[in-house]
Amino acid sequence: MYIQIIEAGILSAVLTLLFARLIAKLAKNGTSGNLFVDIRGGIPRGVGLAPLIIFIFFLTWPYNYILAIMGILAFIDDLMGRKKLKSFPLELGQLSRGLGMILVIILAYPFLGSASILLALMVQPLNIADMQPGSACSTVLSMSALVILLYLISGIFNGSINSIGISQYFIPLLIIAICAGYAPLDYKGKIMMGEVGNHSFAIALGIMFYLYGGGWGLLILFLTTTTLIAIIRRNNLQIFLETKLGIENPTFGDYFMDVLTGGGLGDLFRKIILKKRKISIKNGFLIKIGFRRLFYNPF
Numbered sequence: 001m002y003i004q005i006i007e008a009g010i011l012s013a014v015l016t017l018l019f020a021r022l023i024a025k026l027a028k029n030g031t032s033g034n035l036f037v038d039i040r041g042g043i044p045r046g047v048g049l050a051p052l053i054i055f056i057f058f059l060t061w062p063y064n065y066i067l068a069i070m071g072i073l074a075f076i077d078d079l080m081g082r083k084k085l086k087s088f089p090l091e092l093g094q095l096s097r098g099l100g101m102i103l104v105i106i107l108a109y110p111f112l113g114s115a116s117i118l119l120a121l122m123v124q125p126l127n128i129a130d131m132q133p134g135s136a137c138s139t140v141l142s143m144s145a146l147v148i149l150l151y152l153i154s155g156i157f158n159g160s161i162n163s164i165g166i167s168q169y170f171i172p173l174l175i176i177a178i179c180a181g182y183a184p185l186d187y188k189g190k191i192m193m194g195e196v197g198n199h200s201f202a203i204a205l206g207i208m209f210y211l212y213g214g215g216w217g218l219l220i221l222f223l224t225t226t227t228l229i230a231i232i233r234r235n236n237l238q239i240f241l242e243t244k245l246g247i248e249n250p251t252f253g254d255y256f257m258d259v260l261t262g263g264g265l266g267d268l269f270r271k272i273i274l275k276k277r278k279i280s281i282k283n284g285f286l287i288k289i290g291f292r293r294l295f296y297n298p299f
Contacts, residue, residue: 012181015050034081046078048197067203073100074199115215119206126202129229134187140179144172230255253290
């Protein structure tokens with residue numbers, strides 16, 4: 001098992017560097033499309049393709065298959081960018097990503113039951129985390145380490161076998177190794193994992209959470225992940241909520257709700273449900289728990 005973990009970490013570092021250089025080279029030739037972002041001198045985007053490939057080869061069936069479907073459709077999102085669909089309130093990339101989430105629910109349902117819905121929703125907080133260099137990596141590493149700690153606290157020690165017949169520590173250690181191999185350039189702001197990366201790590205975390213504690217474990221750790229991201233990104237979120245959304249003196253509840261419901265997917269649901277209605281939140285308790293952000297309607 002440990003040889004596999006080491007191999008995964010090394011492969012992650014190597015593939016990350018290769019994809020970063022390849023995308024940068026394509027950018028010089030003008031053929032990188034949406035995979036190169038013109039900020040800070042230019043940053044390769046979609047380098048999270050490296051972790052996706054390694055997860056596919058190192059995870060067991062059916063989890064590698066489920067993760068592959070989400071990752072591939074998320075990569076299509078990266079390739080498509082912000083192209084709008086005519087006469088439809090969606091971007092092409094959002095459609096691809098949404099299809100991926102639906103397929104994850106369908107494919108995972110025979111194995112996870114209704115928890116497959118939460119598994120698909122894991123992509124939301126990780127997507128928000130990835131808007132700041134290193135935040136998604138910090139989240140992935142922290143939550144994987146937490147699960148290992150929870151196993152230890154539960155008194156389940158080395159050599160124990162979980163429901164899929166492998167050491168319970170394999171998946172959290174695998175996630176840590178793959179993320180550690182990828183992370184250095186991300187922390188430096190020299191690469192972006194893109195939707196393919198944050199969605200792949202999101203599904204991997206969701207699988208790990210479910211194998212640890214079933215549906216309730218997945219729910220609790222999903223909310224813990226959302227809370228952690230809100231803490232990590234609180235300074236950036238404060239600026240965003242005040243300057244972009246006009247939410248004065250945002251509370252931690254607003255940060256939490258932004259991580260839980262922000263971004264294009266959340267705004268799409270707001271557009272469908274609220275249409276053009278504006279809801280003003282005045283109740284002090286509702287303000288504290290983030291209802292100003294939850295019901296903020298950009299349309």
